[in-house]
Amino acid sequence: MPALTRTRAVGGSLIVTIPKKVVESEGLEENQLVEIEIRKKKIDGFGALKGIGSYNRKEDRARGQLDE
Secondary structure (H helix, E strand, O other): OOOOOOOOEEOOEEOOOOOOHHHHHHHHOOOOOOOOOOOOOOOOOOOOOOOOOOOOOHHHHHHHHHHO
């Protein structure tokens, strides 16, 4: 069952917490050996800069300064 979780530092190591839903669905117990697959989650920046408006080169106020 795939799940997203964040890493956190403890000493010199990184720790991940297995979500409760995964623990219950997989029947995991303490001190049990498990195998995990590590993949970095790609962050989608769409909508991160809300409210700044669209870019229009003709209306760019800094254009005159950049062309010099």
